[in-house]
Amino acid sequence: MKEAFIRSREFLRDLWRISRSDKGAMAGGLIVLGYCTVAIIGPSISHVSTNLTGATPYLGPSLRYPLGTDSLGQSVLSQLIVGTRPVIEVGFLTAIITVSVGVVVGLVSGYVGGVADSAIMRVTDVFLTLPGLPLVIVIAAIVHTSNPFVLAVILSLTGWAGLARAVRSQALSLRGSDFVEAAKMQGLPLSNIVGRQLLPNVGPYVAIHFLLAVTGAIYAEVGLFLLGIAPISGTNWGLMINSAMSNGALYTTKSELSLFAPMAAIVILQVSLVFFSRALDRVFNPRLRVQ
Amino acid sequence: MAAYVAKRLLMALVVIIVVMSLSFFMVRLMPGSPMSALEAQLEQQGGLTPQQIQQKVNIIYGLTPKGPLLPQYFSYMGHAFEGNLGRSITNPGETVMHVLAGALPWTIFAVGVALIISFLLGIAIGSLMAAFPDSWFAKFTTFVVSLLSAIPNYLVAIVLLYLLADTYQIFPLGGAYSASVKPGFNLPFIGSVFSHGALPIAAYVITSFGGWALAMKGTAVSVLGSEYVRAAQAGGLSSRRIAQSYVGRNSMLPQVTSLALSIGFLFGGSVFIETYFTYPGLGYYLIQAVDNRDYSLMMGCFLLIAVAVVLSNLAVDLLYPLVDPRIASPAASRRLDKTTDDGARPVVVEGSAAA
Numbered sequence: 001m002k003e004a005f006i007r008s009r010e011f012l013r014d015l016w017r018i019s020r021s022d023k024g025a026m027a028g029g030l031i032v033l034g035y036c037t038v039a040i041i042g043p044s045i046s047h048v049s050t051n052l053t054g055a056t057p058y059l060g061p062s063l064r065y066p067l068g069t070d071s072l073g074q075s076v077l078s079q080l081i082v083g084t085r086p087v088i089e090v091g092f093l094t095a096i097i098t099v100s101v102g103v104v105v106g107l108v109s110g111y112v113g114g115v116a117d118s119a120i121m122r123v124t125d126v127f128l129t130l131p132g133l134p135l136v137i138v139i140a141a142i143v144h145t146s147n148p149f150v151l152a153v154i155l156s157l158t159g160w161a162g163l164a165r166a167v168r169s170q171a172l173s174l175r176g177s178d179f180v181e182a183a184k185m186q187g188l189p190l191s192n193i194v195g196r197q198l199l200p201n202v203g204p205y206v207a208i209h210f211l212l213a214v215t216g217a218i219y220a221e222v223g224l225f226l227l228g229i230a231p232i233s234g235t236n237w238g239l240m241i242n243s244a245m246s247n248g249a250l251y252t253t254k255s256e257l258s259l260f261a262p263m264a265a266i267v268i269l270q271v272s273l274v275f276f277s278r279a280l281d282r283v284f285n286p287r288l289r290v291q
Numbered sequence: 292m293a294a295y296v297a298k299r300l301l302m303a304l305v306v307i308i309v310v311m312s313l314s315f316f317m318v319r320l321m322p323g324s325p326m327s328a329l330e331a332q333l334e335q336q337g338g339l340t341p342q343q344i345q346q347k348v349n350i351i352y353g354l355t356p357k358g359p360l361l362p363q364y365f366s367y368m369g370h371a372f373e374g375n376l377g378r379s380i381t382n383p384g385e386t387v388m389h390v391l392a393g394a395l396p397w398t399i400f401a402v403g404v405a406l407i408i409s410f411l412l413g414i415a416i417g418s419l420m421a422a423f424p425d426s427w428f429a430k431f432t433t434f435v436v437s438l439l440s441a442i443p444n445y446l447v448a449i450v451l452l453y454l455l456a457d458t459y460q461i462f463p464l465g466g467a468y469s470a471s472v473k474p475g476f477n478l479p480f481i482g483s484v485f486s487h488g489a490l491p492i493a494a495y496v497i498t499s500f501g502g503w504a505l506a507m508k509g510t511a512v513s514v515l516g517s518e519y520v521r522a523a524q525a526g527g528l529s530s531r532r533i534a535q536s537y538v539g540r541n542s543m544l545p546q547v548t549s550l551a552l553s554i555g556f557l558f559g560g561s562v563f564i565e566t567y568f569t570y571p572g573l574g575y576y577l578i579q580a581v582d583n584r585d586y587s588l589m590m591g592c593f594l595l596i597a598v599a600v601v602l603s604n605l606a607v608d609l610l611y612p613l614v615d616p617r618i619a620s621p622a623a624s625r626r627l628d629k630t631t632d633d634g635a636r637p638v639v640v641e642g643s644a645a646a
Contacts, residue, residue: 024434122302129306131600133559134577135313138593141581142317219443223563226445227578245449259453263446274441 018282025279031272038081039088046081061257069258076240076258080265083236086148087218087269093152094159094217099210101156102163103202107194109164110171111180121168127161136220140229151230155217163209170202204280211277215270222266237262296609303605308368310597314590315367328584329380351378351587376591381583387591390576395595397467398565398572401488402557405495406550412496413503414546418539420504421511432504440501445563448494452567455490462490465569491568495557502553503546511542547614551607555600573599 020026069075109120139154174180174197183197224230225238244259329351333344370376376387416436420429455461463469468483514520515538523533561574569575573592580589 122305125302126306126309129302129555129601129604130310131555131559131596133562134574134593134596137562137577137581138314138317138589141589142586215441222443223445227563227566227581229578229581241449259449263449267442267446270443271438271441274437278437 015279018279022279022282024275025282028272028275029279031268032276035084035088035269035272039085042081042084046078076261079235079240080237080261083240083262084265086234086236087222087238087266090148090151090155090221091214091218093148094155094221095210095213097152097156098159098213098217099163099206102160102209103167103199103206104194105160106164106167107171107198107202108190110168111175111190111194111198113172113175117168121165124161124164127158128165130158132158133220133223137224137227137229140224144230146230146234151221151224152217155220159213159216163206163213166205166209167202170205171198174198174201208277208280211273211280215273218266218270237265292612295612299605299608303601306601307598310594310601311368311371312364314371314594315364318586318590329586351380351383371594376594377587379580379588380585381588382585387588390588391573391591391595394571394573394576394592395599397570398558398561398574398596399599400484401491401565401570401572402495402554402561404488405492405499406554406557408492409496409500410503410546410550413500414507414543416500417504417507418511418542420508421515421542422534424512429508433508436501436504438501439497440499440505442498444494444498444560445567447497448491448564448567451490451494463487467571487570491564491570494564494568495560498560499553499557506549507542507546510545511538514538514541544615547607547611551604554603554607558596558600561596 015029018025105120105124109117109124135158136154139157140151143150143154145151145154180193180197183193188197221230222236222238222241225236226242228242230238240262241259244262330344330348333339333347339347374388376391379385379387379390382390416432420432423429452464463486465487467487468474468480469487472479472483474480520533520537523537524530528537558574561572562577563574564570565572565575566578573596577589577592577596580586580592
């Protein structure tokens with residue numbers, strides 16, 4: 001417990017030191033943090049009214065509607081705020097599933113080796129070649145769910161394979177190291193060797209891939225809502241763009257805000273995640289740190 | 292070499308069989324599956340005996356809901372291998388294969404051109420960034436390129452559509468060529484094809500060349516720091532020769548391997564880009580089919596996209612030994628295996644579902 005505390009303090013100190021020298025990474029981290037905060041408290045500080053009587057469409061920015069209103073007369077800003085949670089929620093859930101499956105499959109396959117390893121890797125290769133997005137679209141069209149957990153499972157169907165391969169090659173090189181040999185000779189069970197000996201050594205790698213998995217999941221999720229494949233319910237950025245487009249946003253300049261505000265929200269989040277992952281990369285990768 | 296080719300061919304075949312089986316089980320077995328939905332719909336319409344309903348369902352899917360599972364599976368697979376994917380539900384006069392045969396060339400054209408442009412552009416920019424690492428050019432491009440590659444391609448498509456096709460009407464809004472030209476090998480047709488393809492291709496290129504540039508820069512920088520390059524410099528080789536055959540060739544290796552993965556990514560992106568530009572390729576028809584609940588067309592599109600991805604992966608795999616002869620020679624690949632896993636496949640996680 002104490003050791004974990006010291007370790008996480010060291011990690012934070014490194015992160016802070018590197019973030020200070022890399023402004024882009026620091027900004028990225030802060031923005032991601034901001035998004036998460038909005039996702040948590042958003043629905044309680046703002047709400048989207050479903051009562052549309054007396055609502056005026058396409059209002060310009062004002063004190064009451066800082067980003068104006070959309071084609072139905074709903075506040076664009078409140079929709080943005082309320083729509084943050086579903087996007088972040090599914091993004092992180094998908095990344096958690098993708099990364100857990102990828103890491104477990106990769107570690108076990110690399111450590112066990114032999115026939116099991118070849119078999120697992122062939123299956124992984126199949127998943128790696130399947131075109132992920134079309135598969136997700138087809139399944140989402142048949143299952144038709146807006147349940148965030150089910151959506152996350154669908155979105156992580158193929159993503160784990162790439163990570164599993166990468167983790168496996170790391171496990172292969174760790175397998176021969178002294179501490180693993182020692183653990184094996186003590187007769188520790190597989191779960192211990194994989195979980196306590198191998199896992200901490202691939203941790204850094206996994207952390208970076210986690211963030212990239214979040215961006216991939218958000219890309220696919222927003223895309224599903226954008227195309228109207230996931231059922232239209234609730235409020236999220238994909239649906240906002242979808243409704244702006246289907247109400248003719250391309251043909252009128254009045255709706256610029258309702259079209260471009262959610263797009264900006266997505267782009268800023270994606271770019272921040274990528275920049276933040278760069279800082280993590282440096283913290284964990286001492287060779288890069290020297291540069 | 293023969294063993295390498297055989298292994299790759301077998302792998303491609305296995306993936307195609309898996310995809311076909313997946314599509315069979317999705318249509319046949321999933322709760323609320325397309326087939327039982329169609330059955331229920333026909334029952335509701337009334338006026339048909341149960342036999343007639345079964346017959347109608349059979350015409351569209353080539354399957355019946357109540358038949359035995361295993362023989363149906365084999366007959367479905369047999370039909371699929373012959374290219375018989377049933378009929379479109381919304382347009383029963385046309386076979387799915389006929390619709391897809393018209394769509395496939397457009398997707399291959401747009402995706403292929405986009406892939407070549409973004410690969411070459413990315414490699415060129417990445418090499419420049421590695422060659423002048425401390426210049427303002429490298430810093431500026433690194434920033435721009437990481438920014439661009441983080442933006443989802445559908446958003447770029449919307450912005451291009453908004454700016455160039457609508458507000459400043461430079462490019463046509465949709466379609467693959469205009470109705471006024473006659474398809475064939477003539478200048479107006481080719482010109483029309485390229486002006487219609489320009490925006491979709493631009494949307495792919497803008498969002499994907501950055502990845503190549505960053506990857507190329509990364510490997511080139513590490514190759515530049517390696518000892519054999521320093522030895523070549525010390526030996527007095529011309530910098531041109533070092534750049535071409537020492538740094539260039541070795542930094543290209545990982546890029547060629549990730550070509551295979553990025554093909555799948557581009558085909559996936561075609562779903563969004565073709566839909567927004569109403570570009571009549573596979574991705575466009577996939578979304579059309581989803582919107583119209585035309586499941587036989589939907590599964591056909593998915594199947595063909597998967598086959599296209601598998602075959603282009605296969606092509607890259609078979610071309611790879613030309614770039615790196617070690618891959619196909621058993622002795623060398625054993626040596627590689629020990630050090631770098633499979634050697635052949637690098638790992639690029641382009642994002643979970645997107646890759």
